[in-house]
Amino acid sequence: MTPGDFFFQQLLNGLTIGSIYALIALGYTMVYGIIQLINFAHGEIFMVGAYLGLAAILLIGKVHPGLNPTAGLLLTLLAAAVGGGFLGLVIERVAYRPLRQGPKLSVLITAIGVSFFLQNAVMLVFGAQDRYVPPLLQVHRWQIGSVTVTLMQVIILAVSIGLMAGLQRIVYRTGLGRAMRATAQDPLAARLMGISVDRVIAATFCIGSALAGVGGVLFGLTYSTINFHDGYLIGLKAFTAAVLGGIGNIPGAMLGGLLLGFLEAFGAAYLSTQWKNVVAFTVLVLVLLLRPRGLLGERVAERA
Amino acid sequence: MAEGLLSVENLRVRYGTVEVLKGVTLQVQMGQIVALIGANGAGKSTTLMAISGLVRVVKGSIRLAGEPVDGLPPEAIVAKGVTQVPEGRRIFPRMTVLENLLLGMGPRRQKQERRKELDWIFELFPVLRDRERQLAGTLSGGEQQMLALGRGLMARPKLLLLDEPSLGLAPKLVAQLFEVIRQIHRHGVTILLVEQNAYQALRVASQAYVLESGCVVLEGSAADLRENPAVKQAYLGG
Ligand SMILES: Nc1ncnc2c1ncn2[C@@H]1O[C@H](COP(=O)(O)OP(=O)(O)O)[C@@H](O)[C@H]1O
Numbered sequence: 001m002t003p004g005d006f007f008f009q010q011l012l013n014g015l016t017i018g019s020i021y022a023l024i025a026l027g028y029t030m031v032y033g034i035i036q037l038i039n040f041a042h043g044e045i046f047m048v049g050a051y052l053g054l055a056a057i058l059l060i061g062k063v064h065p066g067l068n069p070t071a072g073l074l075l076t077l078l079a080a081a082v083g084g085g086f087l088g089l090v091i092e093r094v095a096y097r098p099l100r101q102g103p104k105l106s107v108l109i110t111a112i113g114v115s116f117f118l119q120n121a122v123m124l125v126f127g128a129q130d131r132y133v134p135p136l137l138q139v140h141r142w143q144i145g146s147v148t149v150t151l152m153q154v155i156i157l158a159v160s161i162g163l164m165a166g167l168q169r170i171v172y173r174t175g176l177g178r179a180m181r182a183t184a185q186d187p188l189a190a191r192l193m194g195i196s197v198d199r200v201i202a203a204t205f206c207i208g209s210a211l212a213g214v215g216g217v218l219f220g221l222t223y224s225t226i227n228f229h230d231g232y233l234i235g236l237k238a239f240t241a242a243v244l245g246g247i248g249n250i251p252g253a254m255l256g257g258l259l260l261g262f263l264e265a266f267g268a269a270y271l272s273t274q275w276k277n278v279v280a281f282t283v284l285v286l287v288l289l290l291r292p293r294g295l296l297g298e299r300v301a302e303r304a
Numbered sequence: 305m306a307e308g309l310l311s312v313e314n315l316r317v318r319y320g321t322v323e324v325l326k327g328v329t330l331q332v333q334m335g336q337i338v339a340l341i342g343a344n345g346a347g348k349s350t351t352l353m354a355i356s357g358l359v360r361v362v363k364g365s366i367r368l369a370g371e372p373v374d375g376l377p378p379e380a381i382v383a384k385g386v387t388q389v390p391e392g393r394r395i396f397p398r399m400t401v402l403e404n405l406l407l408g409m410g411p412r413r414q415k416q417e418r419r420k421e422l423d424w425i426f427e428l429f430p431v432l433r434d435r436e437r438q439l440a441g442t443l444s445g446g447e448q449q450m451l452a453l454g455r456g457l458m459a460r461p462k463l464l465l466l467d468e469p470s471l472g473l474a475p476k477l478v479a480q481l482f483e484v485i486r487q488i489h490r491h492g493v494t495i496l497l498v499e500q501n502a503y504q505a506l507r508v509a510s511q512a513y514v515l516e517s518g519c520v521v522l523e524g525s526a527a528d529l530r531e532n533p534a535v536k537q538a539y540l541g542g
Pocket residue numbers: 319324342343344345346347348349350351
């Protein structure tokens with residue numbers, strides 16, 4: 001493999017994992033943008049999404065083994081999106097909304113509690129050991145020079161780009177999106193306009209969590225094994241991506257996810273794979289030290 | 305006697321343990337401009353926020369055309385035809401003029417209605433038409449106030465609550481602003497106007513209330529209050 005091909009191979013790998021980070025980072029950033037809350041349970045929603053995907057795949061295999069693989073994939077993604085979105089709604093309603101006027105620390109502690117709850121619930125249902133995620137589609141690869149492109153990579157890119165474009169449309173082209181942006185900019189004025197801020201916040205959690213659910217399925221299909229602990233590490237990385245791009249900024253989350261994916265892929269390739277996780281956290285610390293508002297973020301000031 | 309549109313009775317509001325409104329009573333009849341004047345901190349904004357459903361009413365009642373509305377969420381108040389243009393304008397700076405206006409219309413409106421409302425607003429405020437696609441934060445202070453008014457009118461309110469619209473405007477713009485308020489009124493909108501600029505407020509209004517430390521200390525026709533020695537001394541510069 002030539003150095004050029006090697007470079008492109010890493011670029012492709014980074015793009016793939018980076019898209020998954022981006023999907024999850026969007027949930028962190030959307031919720032933060034609207035209520036200045038870091039939803040530390042968000043990584044767990046991603047993890048639950050991965051298990052919902054596993055459950056859907058197993059179920060399809062049982063009741064309809066001959067199902068067309070594309071239909072199977074779509075159903076699995078849909079199950080995780082709907083399940084994740086619903087979970088996000090429930091968490092917001094039950095755990096966060098009652099505390100919205102309360103001190104930030106109690107919300108943070110609640111978020112950690114929700115995380116433990118979800119981890120343990122998944123562990124009880126699916127067990128503590130790694131679970132194998134059977135591939136939905138035939139493994140398929142293309143060789144371009146010595147660069148290998150897998151079908152899964154293409155699917156991840158297509159799904160992520162599609163969802164991000166859809167999100168962009170919702171946020172910038174619909175009444176709901178307008179209400180979301182208004183609430184983020186000035187919640188009091190938004191309420192005076194007759195916007196039900198509660199509903200906007202609920203919708204934000206729902207959309208962000210649905211994206212994380214889809215991210216979970218893509219993650220499971222890429223790595224073939226999942227564990228109830230995965231939400232922690234991947235959640236922290238996606239959070240890093242959100243901070244890198246500028247927390248609260250939607251394009252920033254997309255950019256941050258991709259950049260982190262590249263940094264990890266190149267870090268693993270040119271340094272050593274053991275350095276992969278270190279890369280993310282080094283980035284987090286550096287960004288917080290040098291540019292806390294992130295690449296695309298505006299000033300992180302308290303709002304008047 | 306005209307029909308009573310808004311009736312606030314013995315309204316009490318607290319922030320924490322501090323009582324800010326200590327039994328405010330005021331009426332707005334359909335078709336009127338009513339001024340609510342008073343010094344900084346008297347409780348004028350709080351009164352409007354209570355009407356808009358954004359602060360909790362401890363005691364007393366707020367009725368719209370006879371129907372009690374206190375305790376309703378702000379979106380329900382807007383739906384009943386009461387909009388507020390808040391103090392400091394509070395336009396959405398990182399959204400376009402058009403988006404700001406559309407937000408004023410509320411969530412459940414049809415595309416056709418939208419055009420009609422916009423045409424009306426652009427007729428009232430021609431500068432906004434030219435700046436439709438511009439970010440609201442880049443407008444001048446006067447233009448931002450026009451946008452705030454236009455945004456408030458997009459819902460076609462029966463009752464418009466204006467909180468210190470002249471605040472921070474150059475004298476020439478203040479005169480223009482009060483002209484616009486008269487125009488809005490001529491379109492059939494009832495207005496409750498909170499102002500520190502008592503001179504202008506008492507000239508556009510027909511009725512007025514003077515609020516001091518959470519209590520209405522004077523009320524009457526605006527013409528009478530203009531001549532009242534206490535008002536002259538405290539609010540009209542002697
Ligand atoms: N959110 C708040 N929390 C606590 N006190 C407040 C709040 N808003 C206003 N106040 C106090 O209530 C009183 C009335 O304020 P306000 O209604 O804004 O007066 P005005 O609009 O007449 O200047 C003032 O003493 C002010 O300091």
